[in-house]
Structure formats: structure tokens, C-alpha cells
Amino acid sequence: MDLDALASCLSSPACLVTQTTSGLIIGMLLFLVAVGLTLIFGVLKVVNFSHGAFYMFGAYFAMTAYQLTGSFALAILSGAVGTALLGLIFERAFMSRVYGRDVLMQLLVCYAFVLIFDDVVRMIWGPEFRSMGMPAAFQVPPLFIAGGVVPPYYLLLIGVALVAAAVLGLGLARSRIGKVIRAAAHNPGMVSALGINTGLIYGGVFALGGMLAGLAGALAAPVRSLTPGMGFSVLIESFIVTVIGGMGSILGALIGALLIGLIRSFGSLGFPLFTEGLMYLFMVIVLVSRPTGLFGKEVA
Amino acid sequence: MTELQAGQGAQPLEVPRIDARPQRYRDVLIALAAFVLLALLPMAFGSKQLLDFVIRCAAYGLFATSLNLLVGYTGLISFGHGMFFGLGAYGFGLMMQKTGVPIPVAFVATLAMTFVVAVVIGAICVRLKEIYFAFVTLAFQMLIHSTILSWQSLTGGDQGLRGGIPRPPFLGIDLSNHLHLYITSCALLVIGLFLMRQIAQSPFGYTLRMIRDNATRASFIGIDVWRAKLTIFVLAALFAATGGIIMALFVSGAYPEFAYWTISGEGIFINMLGGVTTFLGPMVGTVLLLILNDTVTRLTEYHGIVLGIVILFFAIGLRKGLMDFVVEWFAQRRGEGRG
Numbered sequence: 056m057d058l059d060a061l062a063s064c065l066s067s068p069a070c071l072v073t074q075t076t077s078g079l080i081i082g083m084l085l086f087l088v089a090v091g092l093t094l095i096f097g098v099l100k101v102v103n104f105s106h107g108a109f110y111m112f113g114a115y116f117a118m119t120a121y122q123l124t125g126s127f128a129l130a131i132l133s134g135a136v137g138t139a140l141l142g143l144i145f146e147r148a149f150m151s152r153v154y155g156r157d158v159l160m161q162l163l164v165c166y167a168f169v170l171i172f173d174d175v176v177r178m179i180w181g182p183e184f185r186s187m188g189m190p191a192a193f194q195v196p197p198l199f200i201a202g203g204v205v206p207p208y209y210l211l212l213i214g215v216a217l218v219a220a221a222v223l224g225l226g227l228a229r230s231r232i233g234k235v236i237r238a239a240a241h242n243p244g245m246v247s248a249l250g251i252n253t254g255l256i257y258g259g260v261f262a263l264g265g266m267l268a269g270l271a272g273a274l275a276a277p278v279r280s281l282t283p284g285m286g287f288s289v290l291i292e293s294f295i296v297t298v299i300g301g302m303g304s305i306l307g308a309l310i311g312a313l314l315i316g317l318i319r320s321f322g323s324l325g326f327p328l329f330t331e332g333l334m335y336l337f338m339v340i341v342l343v344s345r346p347t348g349l350f351g352k353e354v355a
Numbered sequence: 356m357t358e359l360q361a362g363q364g365a366q367p368l369e370v371p372r373i374d375a376r377p378q379r380y381r382d383v384l385i386a387l388a389a390f391v392l393l394a395l396l397p398m399a400f401g402s403k404q405l406l407d408f409v410i411r412c413a414a415y416g417l418f419a420t421s422l423n424l425l426v427g428y429t430g431l432i433s434f435g436h437g438m439f440f441g442l443g444a445y446g447f448g449l450m451m452q453k454t455g456v457p458i459p460v461a462f463v464a465t466l467a468m469t470f471v472v473a474v475v476i477g478a479i480c481v482r483l484k485e486i487y488f489a490f491v492t493l494a495f496q497m498l499i500h501s502t503i504l505s506w507q508s509l510t511g512g513d514q515g516l517r518g519g520i521p522r523p524p525f526l527g528i529d530l531s532n533h534l535h536l537y538i539t540s541c542a543l544l545v546i547g548l549f550l551m552r553q554i555a556q557s558p559f560g561y562t563l564r565m566i567r568d569n570a571t572r573a574s575f576i577g578i579d580v581w582r583a584k585l586t587i588f589v590l591a592a593l594f595a596a597t598g599g600i601i602m603a604l605f606v607s608g609a610y611p612e613f614a615y616w617t618i619s620g621e622g623i624f625i626n627m628l629g630g631v632t633t634f635l636g637p638m639v640g641t642v643l644l645l646i647l648n649d650t651v652t653r654l655t656e657y658h659g660i661v662l663g664i665v666i667l668f669f670a671i672g673l674r675k676g677l678m679d680f681v682v683e684w685f686a687q688r689r690g691e692g693r694g
Contacts, residue, residue: 102486149667159432159627164667167667170659171663178657291497294490294493328512332497335498338494339491
């Protein structure tokens with residue numbers, strides 16, 4: 056414990072800006088992963104335990120595309136599109152076989168793929184740490200806000216996540232396809248009886264969820280190191296986010312992700328060894344006082 | 356899922372036999388026979404690997420079977436049961452390293468500590484249902500794991516409890532002797548399984564099945580569901596801690612991985628592998644997983660892929676655990692023979 060460090064940071068504007076920015080970065084990446092998770096749970100009623108793997112593949116796809124083409128835009132695009140395709144195949148070939156069955160069977164299929172995907176990455180890209188490196192366009196001096204350091208890349212990252220949140224939120228609320236998706240989440244039998252292909256919707260939602268996780272991985276690739284199994288800690292954290300926010304709630308995922316991001320960033324100052332413990336403690340407190348999370352609707 | 360239908364003819368509403376004495380005599384005989392067989396094993400095959408394998412089976416088997424009391428019998432899918440395995444290992448290891456009390460005292464004290472922790476955590480967890488129960492147990496597990504990692508002065512942090520666990524002889528038993536450790540582990544395994552079997556077959560055990568199948572109905576007929584769930588949560592924790600103690604004795608230490616969530620994940624996997632509707636399913640699963648792990652690790656460095664494909668075979672192909680499959684297959688054959 057180092058409460059002095061935390062206290063001195065809280066009283067320094069420069070440190071506040073730096074820590075808040077890094078908290079926002081963690082939060083925004085987590086949001087992208089968690090919102091996919093919450094979307095898949097909301098519509099398919101499946102807890103996608105293999106979701107972290109899509110984050111991992113997003114990062115590796117982006118790294119490979121960047122090394123081949125040198126284009127950062129193409130890297131992000133291949134991270135997102137590649138994982139969307141992967142999600143679609145995974146859902147149609149495997150997950151669709153266990154809908155409506157024992158929750159344990161669904162978890163088990165996902166668990167199997169956590170093991171398989173990690174080994175596949177190890178086979179293709181090797182077991183060691185890899186790094187994509189910061190694209191040249193962002194290798195510029197950082198901004199200073201009130202003395203705090205804010206790298207320009209962070210601003211892009213926050214911007215992309217916010218745009219994704221807005222598009223997703225508005226799309227689900229307003230667009231026709233969004234309404235169909237929400238209807239399918241509510242009553243798949245009825246939607247299917249109306250002549251809409253629910254299998255297509257399920258596959259599409261899973262692909263969308265995978266794409267969001269892949270986008271997060273691709274965006275994280277320049278600032279994090281890549282390793283097989285990197286999806287796992289992200290998965291656990293995004294679970295915490297969705298549970299705190301309320302499974303199935305997009306707003307909840309956003310708020311939960313920001314809270315966890317800030318807890319991690321400020322917690323690492325005051326409780327360097329217990330930063331993760333703080334997250335779990337926070338999750339326990341939330342679940343005990345509100346069993347369905349802050350924005351969850353259904354009654355547990 | 357309904358064991359009544361599978362085991363005792365097509366009478367799902369049959370009232371369980373309250374007078375379970377004849378069955379208990381049979382269980383005692385089976386337990387004694389199993390213990391004698393295990394105790395004779397070293398004479399038939401003296402290989403140290405085999406004895407080590409059985410000790411590991413005892414540790415994981417107690418853990419997995421106790422988890423099945425929650426998952427299979429009560430319908431409580433715990434993703435944090437491994438925390439009690441870890442608590443058992445750390446509690447026992449620390450007690451032996453720091454206090455120098457005799458082993459039986461440390462054993463009982465570790466179970467007492469686990470009891471207190473399980474009552475507190477269980478009281479919070481069993482209020483929640485299904486996926487929320489799974490998550491809150493997972494969160495507690497990780498909280499304990501984080502505490503072990505960060506409390507370095509006591510637990511050694513990510514290095515684990517090192518320097519070995521002292522094993523002073525007691526009552527003529529010397530646990531630093533490999534054979535003594537083996538026999539003690541077997542005895543703990545057999546006693547633990549026997550006790551869990553008695554819990555599962557008792558009227559309380561049938562109350563648990565009713566809660567699993569229809570909790571609302573159970574509470575309508577006056578069962579205190581919360582209390583019953585908490586009771587089995589705590590009992591299962593004690594058996595899991597016993598598994599952890601065996602593990603700590605076996606490796607002469609305790610490591611943070613013992614309290615990591617993957618232990619719980621493996622426990623669930625073992626249950627699915629062996630089957631959740633027969634009492635011995637988790638034991639079969641334990642043996643299968645340990646053999647699978649040992650052979651696959653020896654054959655290839657990509658053992659995740661092999662393990663994953665085996666899991667897929669059970670989850671999508673077989674759709675149930677091995678013992679479930681075998682029992683149903685026999686039941687079907689018997690049915691065909693008669694009709």
C-alpha cells in the first residue's frame with residue numbers, strides 16, 4: 056500500500072490529467088470488448104467465454120497487416136474485419152449447436168476454444184512477446200494539458216471508441232436492423248415466425264461482437280505487447296465490466312468500463328500489488344448491493 | 356439431469372428412503388474394499404509415478420466431487436470453488452510453517468478457518484442465481500488470489516509458500532515418508548468420498564436435488580432454500596480444502612495457481628468429462644483429465660489444441676459426461692431387453 060503516492064497525485068493537476076487519461080484508455084479499450092460481450096449475451100443469451108480470443112486475434116491480425124503493408128488504416132481494418140469473419144464462422148459452426156442447452160455446455164465449448172485459439176496463435180506467431188510499434192503518423196511529441204502528458208494516439212483511441220459507442224447505441228435504438236435485433240433478443244420465436252432468419256441475426260450479432268473485440272485488439276496493438284493468452288486478462292476484466300454495468304446494457308458497459316479504467320489507473324498508485332484485487336472488490340460490492348448490476352433490468 | 360428417473364425406475368416422485376441403513380452398509384463395504392485395494396497397490400506396482408498419480412487423483416478428486424455437490428446436485432454453478440482448494444493448501448502450509456502444531460491440529464484448524472470463510476462468502480453468494488452466482492464466486496476467487504499475490508510478507512506473493520512444509524510424525528505416521536503420505540491420501544480420499552456419498556443420499560441430499568429442479572416449489576413446501584444452499588456451499592468448501600491440504604503435503608508448498616480461477620474451470624471440466632448425474636462421475640473425470648494432461652503434455656507442446664478438441668467431443672458430440680453416457684446406455688439396454 057502506498058497511500059501517500061495516491062494522495063500526492065490527487066492534489067497535483069499534472070498527475071491527475073496523466074492518470075485520468077490512462078484510465079480512460081484502459082476504460083475505452085475495455086468498453087469495446089465488453090460491449091461486444093454484452094451484446095452477444097443480450098441477444099443470444101450466451102456468455103461468450105472465448106471473447107478475449109477475438110481481442111487477441113484483432114491485435115495479431117493488425118500487427119501482421121501493418122508489417123505487410125505499412126498502412127495503419129489497413130491494420131485496423133484487417134483486425135476488425137478478420138475477427139468479424141472469425142466470429143461468424145465460430146458462431147455458425149459451433150456455438151449454434153449449443154443454444155438453449157445447459158449453460159455448462161456453452162461455457163465448455165467456449166473454454167475449449169480458449170485453449171485452441173491460444174495454441175493456434177502460438178503456432179502461427181510464436182510463443183514470445185511481439186510488438187507492432189507505434190505508426191509513424193503518431194510518433195509526434197505528446198500534448199501537455201495542465202502539465203499532464205497526453206499522447207496523441209490516446210486521443211484517436213478515445214475518439215474511435217466513442218464513435219463506436221454512439222453508432223452502436225443509435226443503431227440499435229433507431230435503425231430497422233437494430234429493432235429486429237432487439238426483437239430477436241426479446242422473442243426469437245416470434246421474429247422467426249415473421250419470416251426473419253434468426254440464424255442470420257445470431258451470426259451477425261456474434262460477428263459484430265467479435266469485430267468490436269477485434270477492433271479493440273487492433274487499437275491496442277501499438278501500445279501493448281502481444282502474446283498468446285493476452286486475451287484472457289482482458290476477458291476477465293470485460294466480464295467485470297459487463298457484470299458491474301448489467302449484462303445486456305450498452306450504457307452499463309460504458310459506465311462500467313470507465314469506472315474500472317479509473318480504478319485501475321488510480322489504484323495502481325495507491326495499491327500497486329492489489330490493483331486487480333480492487334476491481335474484484337468493487338465487483339463484489341456492486342453485485343451484493345445490486346445483483347443485476349448498475350443498469351441491469353431483469354430480476355435475479 | 357434427474358437422477359431419480361435414471362437410477363430408480365420411472366417414478367420421479369418416489370419418496371426417498373429415509374431409512375438409508377442398508378445402503379449405508381453397502382457404502383461402508385465399498386469404501387473399505389476401495390481402501391484395501393488402494394493400499395495393496397504399492398505392493399503390486401511399486402512405481403513412484405503410479406503412487407504420485409493416485410495422490411494427485413485424491414487431491415483433485417475430492418475437489419471435483421465436492422464441486423459436483425454444488426453443480427450436479429444443487430444446480431449451483433460455482434466458478435470460484437477453487438478458492439477453497441487454495442485456502443486449504445495455504446492455510447495448512449502456513450500453519451505448519453509458522454506455528455509448529457501437530458499435523459492433525461493444523462488439519463482441523465484449516466478446516467475450521469475454511470468453514471468461517473465459506474460461511475461469510477457463501478452467505479453473500481447463494482442469494483444470487485445462475486450466471487450471477489457464477490460471477491460473484493469467480494470474483495471472490497480472484498479477490499483471494501489477488502490477496503495471496505499482494506500479501507507478500509505472509510504468502511510469499513507470486514513465488515508461493517517456499518522452503519517446504521514441515522511434516523513432523525504423529526501417531527506413528529510420518530508424512531515425509533512417501534508410502535505413508537500415499538496411504539494417508541488414500542484414506543482421506545475414501546473417507547471424504549464416503550461422507551459426501553452419505554450427504555448426497557440423505558434426505559438433505561434429496562432436498563438439494565429438489566432445489567436444483569424447482570427452487571420455487573421447494574420454498575413453497577417450507578424448505579429454507581437459502582439455508583440449504585449455504586449448508587451445501589460450506590460442506591463442499593470443507594471437502595475442497597481437504598483436497599488442497601493433500602496437494603500442499605504432496606508438493607510441500609502452496610502456489611498462487613492453487614487459488615487461481617483456472618482450478619475452478621478445471622473442476623467444472625472434470626465434472627463435465629466424467630458426468631454430473633452419477634456420484635462417481637467426477638472421480639472418473641479426474642482420472643481421465645490427469646491421464647490426458649500427462650500423456651498430451653508428453654506428446655506435444657500444443658496440448659491446448661488436443662484438450663480443446665477432446666472437450667468439444669464431449670460438449671458437442673457426446674453431449675454429456677462419460678459416466679452419464681455409460682449409465683444411460685446400460686439403462687437403455689436393460690429397457691430393450693425387457694420390452
